[in-house]
Amino acid sequence: MTRQFFNQINYSSSNEDSEAELRVLSLSSADRVVCITGSGARTLDLLTAAPKKIVSVDFNPTQNHLLALKLAAYKTLDYADFLGFLGVRKSNQRLGLLPELLPLLPNDSEIWWRKHVKTIERGVLYCGTWEKLLRYMSKTTFLRQRKIDGLWNAKDLESQKEFWLQHWSGPFLKRFLRLLSNRFLWTRVIREPGAKLIPKDFDVGGYLSSCIEKMAFHSLIRENPYANLLFRGRYTGQCVLPLHLREENFEQLKRFADRVEIVSMPIDEFLNRSLEKFDAFSLSDFSSYAPPETYARIWESVLRSAAPKARFCERFFLVKLDQQESFGAFHRRIRSNKRLEEELAEIDHTCLYSFRAGFISED
Numbered sequence: 001m002t003r004q005f006f007n008q009i010n011y012s013s014s015n016e017d018s019e020a021e022l023r024v025l026s027l028s029s030a031d032r033v034v035c036i037t038g039s040g041a042r043t044l045d046l047l048t049a050a051p052k053k054i055v056s057v058d059f060n061p062t063q064n065h066l067l068a069l070k071l072a073a074y075k076t077l078d079y080a081d082f083l084g085f086l087g088v089r090k091s092n093q094r095l096g097l098l099p100e101l102l103p104l105l106p107n108d109s110e111i112w113w114r115k116h117v118k119t120i121e122r123g124v125l126y127c128g129t130w131e132k133l134l135r136y137m138s139k140t141t142f143l144r145q146r147k148i149d150g151l152w153n154a155k156d157l158e159s160q161k162e163f164w165l166q167h168w169s170g171p172f173l174k175r176f177l178r179l180l181s182n183r184f185l186w187t188r189v190i191r192e193p194g195a196k197l198i199p200k201d202f203d204v205g206g207y208l209s210s211c212i213e214k215m216a217f218h219s220l221i222r223e224n225p226y227a228n229l230l231f232r233g234r235y236t237g238q239c240v241l242p243l244h245l246r247e248e249n250f251e252q253l254k255r256f257a258d259r260v261e262i263v264s265m266p267i268d269e270f271l272n273r274s275l276e277k278f279d280a281f282s283l284s285d286f287s288s289y290a291p292p293e294t295y296a297r298i299w300e301s302v303l304r305s306a307a308p309k310a311r312f313c314e315r316f317f318l319v320k321l322d323q324q325e326s327f328g329a330f331h332r333r334i335r336s337n338k339r340l341e342e343e344l345a346e347i348d349h350t351c352l353y354s355f356r357a358g359f360i361s362e363d
Contacts, residue, residue, distance in 0.1 A: 001150050006059065006060045006293065007060065007061070007062060008062055008129065009062050009063060009065075009066055009119075009124075009127055009129070009265060010060070010126045010128050010129040010130060011038045011039040011063065011128045011129075011130055011131075012039050012040075012064070012124055012125055012126060012127045012128030012131050013041065013125050013126060013128065013131050013235075014039065014226075014245075015038075015039070015041075015043035015230060016038075016042055016284065016315065016353070017040070017129065017224065017226070017348045017349040017350050018041070018042050018046060018242070018243055019045075019349070020159065020204040020344045020347050020348045020349075020355075021042070021046070021147070021282060021313045021348075022045070022046065022048075022263030023344070023347075024044070024141075024311060024312075024340065024344065024355075024357040024358075024362070025048065025049075025282065025311050025312075026282040027049035027051045027274065027280060027314055028049075029050055029051065029052060029053065030052055030279075031052055031053075031078065031279040031280055032035045032051070032052040032053045032055075032276060032277070032278045032279050032280075032307075033046060033051050033054045033055070033279065033280045033281070033282065033303075034054075034055050034205065034270075034271070034278045034281050034282070034302075035054055035055070035056050035057070035281075035282040035284075036056075036057060036267060036282065036283060036284040037056045037057060037058035037060075037063045037064055037262070038063060038284055039063065039066065039067075039072075039128065040056070040063070040066055040070050040270065040283055041134050041242055042243060043056040043067060043260060043286065044067075044070065044071075044243075044244035044253060044260075045242060045243040046202050046282060047244070047252075047253055047256055047257075047259065048243050048244065048249045048252060048253065050182075050252065050259075050354075051279075052119060052259065052260070053259055053261065054223040054259060054260050054261070055261045055263055055270070055274075055278075056260055056261070056262050056263070057263045057264075057265070057267045057270050058152060058263075058264065059265055059266045059267070059313070060109075060264075061112075061264040063113065064109070064262045064263075065105075065108070065109040065112045065113060066124060066265045067158055067260075067262060068105050068106055068262055069105065069109065069111040069113060069120075069124065070086070070124075070156060071104075071260060072101040072102075072104040072105055073086065073259045074250070074253050074254045074257045075104055075254060075257050075258075076097075076100045076101055076104065077097065077100075078147075079091070079247055079250045081097060081219060082250065083096050083245070084122075085120075085276075086124055086168075086245075087122070087123020087124060087125035087177045088123075088125060088235055088241070088245060091123070092232050093119055094120050094123065095117060095121055098113075098117070098120060102114070104188065104313070106262070107268030115244055118150070119188045125235075126233070126234060129163040130259075131229070131233075132298040134229050134230060134233050135138040135234070135309060136232030136233075137180065137192070137230070137233070138233035139233070141176075141231075144172070145166065147167045148231050148232075150163050150167060151163060151168075151222070152221065152222040152236075152238070152297055153166070153219070154220065154222075156220075157217075157219065157220060159307075159323070160216060160220060160221060161216065161314045164216040164217070166212065168294040168350060169213065170217065171328070172296060173209055173212065174205065174209045175277055176203040177204075177208045177209050177212075178204075178205030179205075179207075180205070181204035181205040181208060194288040194289045194318075194319070195256075197288065197289070197290075197291065197319050197337055198237065198286075198318045198319055199319075202318065204318060204324075207318070211351045212230070212319060212351070214351040215227055215230075215246075215349075215350075215351040218351055219349060220265050222236065222238040223238060223239060223240045224239070224268075224349050225239050225240060225241060225242050225349070226249065226349055226351075226352075230309060245305060262347065265360070266285070266298075267298055267301070268294075268297050268300075268301035269297045269301075271301035271302060271304065272304065274305055275309040276305065277303055277305060277306065277310075278306060278307060278310060278312045279307045279310050279311070279327060280310060280312070281302055281306070281310065281311070281313070282313055283302075283313065283314040283315075284314075284315055285314070285317045285319075285353065286287075286298060286314070287314070287316055287317055287321050288317055288318065288319050295321070303333055303334075303360060303361070306360040307363075308323065308362055309359045309360065309361070310359060310360045310362060311357075311358070311359050311360075312334075312356075312357065312358065312359070313355065313356075313357045314342075314355065314356040314357070315353040315354070315355060315356075316353060316354045316355070316356070317352060317353055320354065325347055332361075333360055333361050333362075333363065334356075334358065334360060334361075335358045335359050335360070335361050336356055336357065336358040336360075337357060337358040340355075340357055340358065341354070341355040341356060341357050341358075344357060
């Protein structure tokens with residue numbers, strides 16, 4: 001079950017707000033960055049800050065195949081073809097563009113994508129397990145289509161809040177999310193291995209309900225890319241796209257695409273092998289998949305490879321870890337900024353995560 005999960009694309013679009021993360025990491029042109037790949041969106045978002053190097057690491061090679069394809073698309077295509085190729089916009093030219101991209105891929109990625117051309121033909125942006133689930137969810141709410149349209153048509157945030165309280169804050173959403181968060185569905189149908197690490201007394205449905213309500217009170221739903229995926233299953237025409245998909249960043253990403261190095265192995269194994277020191281660590285929510293001993297081992301490898309006062313950003317979704325308990329004896333080197341962490345949780349457009357952020361001291 002776990003082997004299957006980590007040999008398929010599970011995340012293909014953007015499910016983390018990198019604008020919050022960039023505030024923490026404060027990247028410069030001299031910085032060397034380690035980033036967990038996931039869908040590749042965060043790696044590409046961080047590249048908009050033009051650091052010297054980003055090592056994008058994932059022990060799921062298929063996620064790295066996806067990032068390699070996205071990087072090849074930046075290098076080869078113009079902006080309109082790029083959006084069409086990924087699936088942001090409709091296109092019937094994807095397979096016709098593929099011969100330009102394949103020679104730029106590492107051998108293992110080229111072999112993989114030649115076996116999965118149907119995925120490319122459909123557009124890779126929504127090919128992940130979670131993106132498919134979100135699209136299915138959006139279709140199951142067709143009876144509430146007018147209620148979704150009402151959110152999209154709100155003239156301002158206050159109107160949206162009022163509409164939400166009138167039409168969405170009742171029992172429907174809570175019941176739907178509790179059904180969606182059923183552990184049998186996650187472990188047996190979606191086959192999400194991280195579900196086993198969620199505390200049994202954690203009210204997943206209630207937590208998701210509060211997060212989505214916060215999203216409705218945070219910013220305009222029609223402009224929020226994470227809300228677009230949740231309610232529509234795709235980015236609509238009114239959506240403010242994630243950083244790496246915006247036209248104003250396209251030429252810079254094309255120019256700096258070669259600054260990304262892709263590594264397929266566990267992050268602690270890579271860091272323990274590497275002779276480099278890194279200035280910033282974008283760790284995503286790796287606690288969702290790391291049992292306590294693995295979690296501590298990864299942090300030990302981060303400390304070992306951190307340059308003086310290296311910055312870090314870590315997210316927590318459904319698995320919330322206490323700093324001292326989870327870090328063990330070395331927790332004093334990890335200088336978390338509580339004020340900043342609270343600020344990030346407030347500005348984060350996904351409204352799903354809590355944060356651990358700050359810098360690593362030398363002793």
